[in-house]
Amino acid sequence: MAAPEVTHLPNLPNDVEGLRQSIRDAVVRVVGEDPRQATERDWMEALAFAIRERMVERRLLTRRQFADEDVKRVYYLSMEYLIGRMLEANLRNMGILEPARQAMADLGVNLDTILDLEDDAALGNGGLGRLAACILESLATQGYPGYGYGIRYEFGMFRQEFEPYHQVEHPDNWLRYGNPWEFPRSDRKYPIHFYGHVVEHHHPRGETRYTWENGEEVLAMAYDYPTAGYGRRNVNNLRLWAAKATRDFDLRYFNEGDYIRAVADKAESETISMVLYPNDATAIGKELRLKQEYFFVSASLQDILDRHLALGYNLDALPDKVAIQLNDTHPAIAVAELMRLLVDCHELSWDRAWDLARRTFAYTNHTLMPEALETWPVELMERVLPRHMGIIYQINHDFLEQVRHRYPGDNDRLARLSIIDEQNGRRVRMAHLAVVGSHRVNGVAALHTQLLQETLFEDFYNLWPERFVNVTNGVTPRLWMIQANPALTELLGQRIGNDWQYDLDRLRALEPYAHDADLQKAFLDVKRANKVRLANLVRERTGVELNPDVMFDVQIKRIHEYKRQLLKLLHVVDLYRRIRAGEDVAPRVVLFGGKAAPGYARAKGIIQVINEVADIVNHDPAVGDRLKCVFFPNYEVSSASIIIPAADVSEQISTAGFEASGTGNMKLALNGALTIGTLDGANIEIRDAVGEESIFIFGMTADEVVEHRRNGPNPEAILAQQPNLAAAVEMIESGFFTCDDPGTHGDLGRYLRHEDPFFVIADYAAYTEACERADTLYADRTAWAEAAILNVARMGYFSIDRTVRDYANQIWDIIPEPVAPSRTNGAA
Ligand code: GPV
Known part of the structure; x- marks a missing residue:
């Protein structure tokens, strides 16, 4: 048995004063810099070390308890x-985000600037x-x-x-x-x-x-x-x-x-x-x-x-x-x-x-x-x-x-x-x-x-x-709501308290207020502020100006044929052509984000054509704010947490039967975006949860896709019946949008007309009709706010905590072992 002073775990203070001390010490002892000369990155590192020594302490306590039990x-x-x-998430989950913010401020450093330095x-x-x-x-x-x-x-x-x-x-x-x-x-x-x-x-x-x-x-x-x-x-x-x-x-x-x-x-x-x-x-x-x-x-x-x-x-x-x-x-x-x-x-x-x-x-x-x-x-x-x-x-x-x-x-x-x-x-x-x-x-x-x-x-x-x-599947509300959407988190706290942070089903307490005009206004204000935040980032990354009063229509996910970014792109081209033809269409910002596997030529071709279309559309003076198209570069977790809270509409338009679940669909809906989606993956369960009024379902079901394939699809025949769609395909293959390699858009035209393996053409009419339903609802700000609030209120099922409990009970047979404060290490 080792002596008590050997087995004792340190118990570092978590108040502002204690944190400030740790951070300043870490600049010298860990980073090796003079606090007078420390750069922002030096302070970031010092802060991280102050957190990690507190984390490892609790890690060891946790491990001891698991062994004992x-x-x-x-x-x-x-x-x-x-x-x-990891920095912000670790601060928050350790319960020291606000004290750390204050401690850093005392040291003359803005925490938000530091958070942005991390890869x-x-x-x-x-x-x-x-x-x-x-x-x-x-x-x-x-x-x-x-x-x-x-x-x-x-x-x-x-x-x-x-x-x-x-x-x-x-x-x-x-x-x-x-x-x-x-x-x-x-x-x-x-x-x-x-x-x-x-x-x-x-x-x-x-x-x-x-x-x-x-x-x-x-x-x-x-x-x-x-x-x-x-x-x-x-x-x-x-x-x-x-x-x-x-x-x-x-x-x-x-x-x-x-x-x-x-x-x-x-x-x-x-x-x-x-x-x-x-x-x-x-x-x-x-x-x-x-x-x-x-x-x-x-x-x-x-x-x-x-x-x-x-x-x-x-x-x-x-x-x-x-x-x-x-x-x-x-x-x-x-x-x-x-x-x-x-x-x-x-x-x-x-x-x-x-x-x-x-x-x-x-x-x-x-x-x-x-x-x-x-x-x-x-x-x-x-x-x-x-x-x-x-x-x-x-x-x-x-x-x-x-x-x-x-x-x-x-x-x-x-x-x-x-x-x-x-x-x-x-x-x-x-x-x-x-x-x-x-x-x-x-x-x-x-x-x-x-x-x-x-x-x-x-x-x-x-x-x-x-x-x-x-x-x-589910998503963690700590990252995808509390961290990504502080404005909505604050509003929820004022209205229904904070219990939902641990038990997401409690969001349901919001339901009775869905038609409360004050809440609706506050909700729309939060969404608009998040859109301004995203518009600033988009300007910084791409130079494109977005009008935050226009619908933000978002498709963010890996580029895959089955996820059908091309279906959204055809819609963009269709709208663009109709705007040029003098038609009055509902305005929208279409934002894509996602990476293509380096060896997936078709996916890379899809990125290229979207960028080319975007360049033409965004620079056409005849279009103005009625249509903007952005491919957000290098979509990753940190940019997702800016994009998602700013979305009005969530595109979940995979060919039915191909998307196992989706989880972006959950993050977006939780943040108040209304889904335009096929009956695929977890979209079905999302519809069941939020109700038909808060989701725009369209297109072939998984069974109908199988049937459609069996019948021998004929995209050319469908094109012959749909002039708008045909005109969009023709506009692309004519080279209208060609900025780089001539020929690539012709190939895309052939692909849509003769291959179309994921039935973009067959689902197009239903898709645009669903988009129009969304436009109509969006124009009625009260009705939209109500639907979006109900959407948030009913997304509790998609918490990762429910998912993990399902695994624990049906598969792992494990039970929670919360770590109790101990006498020697008892400080909060
Ligand atoms: I297999 N998924 C993924 O991200 N990478 C893979 O290699 C494979 C599946 C995805 C599915 O495509 C999504 O539908 C699903 O939501 C996600 O896994 C998590 O289950």
């Missing part, structure tokens, strides 16, 4: 965490990565023992520039100034193996044993990011792994005297955690990607087992103390890796290990789109992870035995269910491995889960219906 923990395994800036942590592509970040925040806020594991990419999501119309990608060197939020843990390193071969050891009695030999080794080193809960003392941890060469990285070359080559190889081995693949909902068939996946999975599982054993539990208790959530199939190799660790390293029998693994894992699917489903060539898996390939064969063998027993003679079904796809040159289907290796599989919205059961996983659903559950 023998809690079950959940581990979230995700290749992506789209966190954004986003953009370790993710889009919805999937942002969902992971929201889930971690909610786990801490609700006091759940929940931890994230991922990769500490040296370079996150690329920075997008337009030169001048097409997208150019620039590296995101987010760690160039160092990172005050991370705790490098050089004592927490695990060896990770690749390549080599497997040796069998036959035992006369008992199972054959396997060793994996002569591979390459790299180390995974932990970097910890404390994650604070809002309004609680709980602080959880996000552990990100970075690749480091082993000390004796390559003895062979050293022995041969090729010192330079050996050092170069060291650098090469550290490339594993170098860069985030910038692909959203598209599988990447690269060896380096497979190595990234295995690298972070192996390190995380070794760490989880170490902790489990260090806490004194035995391996048989694994599913009672540990739940592991696989965020899509990116970490699905975990199923094989846990088997390897349990069987080869801890010498459990195969059957015992399999039972533990299955009861520990659960898998979230985020898409039905075939191009996103990860499959790895058997040959590649065999070379990179030879032992895992053997384990997968064994898992598949046992699984198919079960299927054969259940469906004797049904060879087609066996082929459909098999983890190995034998049709396409032998590939490992990672989704099948994840389903077979999990006790729960969930989709991310009601429609998506239903479609999973009926299509992609139909055979699995018939086999194990109890395994499938829905967990509709």
Whole structure:
């Protein structure tokens, strides 16, 4: 037993005076600068250090309590965490935002200026990565023992520039100034193996044993990011792994005297955690990607087992103390890796290990789109992870035995269910491995889960219906309301108090005031102020002037054909042509934001044509304020929090059946934007929640899309019947908007006329009609305010806190463990 003064945790003061002291000290002791000469960045760093020492204190308190209470923990395994800036969020969740603001002011520094200096942590592509970040925040806020594991990419999501119309990608060197939020843990390193071969050891009695030999080794080193809960003392941890060469990285070359080559190889081995693949909902068939996946999975599982054993539990208790959530199939190799660790390293029998693994894992699917489903060539898996390939064969063998027993003679079904796809040159289907290796599989919205059961996983659903559950996505109100929309937060506080910050359903208390004229006026004033805030940012970033009294119509998300940015663009071109023809159309600002995967030519073409159309429209004196079109460059979490509160209309117009859920739809509606949307993903549940009056639904349903495709779509025939649409397509393909490469717009015309894979043409008439319904309502300011207020009041269901409770109760079987103030560390 160590002496009390050794085990005592410091208890730093959180008042203005205490914070000021810490910050000033940190400028000298951590930054190494004279406070007289410190720059704004120096002060930012000092402030971050003052916060982080307070966070780690609570982190340790939290960890002590979890250990004392023998809690079950959940581990979230995700290749992506789209966190954004951390300074303001950490200040707020630690409960010291206002004292820190005052302390900084006392030191002569404006906090808001400092907040703007921080780079986003953009370790993710889009919805999937942002969902992971929201889930971690909610786990801490609700006091759940929940931890994230991922990769500490040296370079996150690329920075997008337009030169001048097409997208150019620039590296995101987010760690160039160092990172005050991370705790490098050089004592927490695990060896990770690749390549080599497997040796069998036959035992006369008992199972054959396997060793994996002569591979390459790299180390995974932990970097910890404390994650604070809002309004609680709980602080959880996000552990990100970075690749480091082993000390004796390559003895062979050293022995041969090729010192330079050996050092170069060291650098090469550290490339594993170098860069985030910038692909959203598209599988990447690269060896380096497979190595990234295995690298972070192996390190995380070794760490989880170490902790489990260090806490004194035995391996048989694994599913009672540990739940592991696989965020899509990116970490699905975990199923094989846990088997390897349990069987080869801890010498459990195969059957015992399999039972533990299955009861520990659960898998979230985020898409039905075939191009996103990860499959790895058997040959590649065999070379990179030879032992895992053997384990997968064994898992598949046992699984198919079960299927054969259940469906004797049904060879087609066996082929459909098999983890190995034998049709396409032998590939490992990672989704099948994840389903077979999990006790729960969930989709991310009601429609998506239903479609999973009926299509992609139909055979699995018939086999194990109890395994499938829905967990509709959500968003954190701390970032997406309190931080992003302080004006609306303030107004809500005046009207209904602040309980909704912890229990978003309480927004419903607003309903009775929806037709209160004072509230309506205040609500519209808040929206207008947010639009002015956005207009200032748009002017700064693009030079375009926006009139805040015109409807702001916003489509912000990754660029994908299925998300149908082209549908919105056709509407813009249609309106533009009609304005030029002297027609009176309702005015609007159309704002796009989002990145295209660098290798996705069609998506990049869509960005280019939008920029070209925008340039013509915005400079046409005949148009004035009646139409503006902006492509907001480098859309990221920090810009989303300015754009979203300023939106009047939210475009959620994916082809029905393709958007698993969407979460931007939730953020926008929560901030009072009315949705124009298809019956896709969570839009359906949003409609059910807010009511038909507060949403503009249009277009084919998922069933009708299937039917439409079956009937052989004929875009040309539709164009022949719709003169406005035909004129818009003709205007584009005529080259009217061509600023850069001639020819690209002709290609786009051909694409719409002859391919149109996501039925932009077929849904166009319904879409414009929905836009007109929105215009009509918008013109009636009272009616619009009422609908928008009701929209906010009814969005409580889409809190990430509800989502996390659903996971906790239906999948993880964990309960909250709020950290209590202790006697020795009891200050608030
Ligand atoms: I798979 N999603 C994503 O952002 N990246 C991916 O690689 C895959 C899915 C998204 C879906 O497209 C959204 O509909 C969903 O809301 C989001 O994941 C979170 O579930």
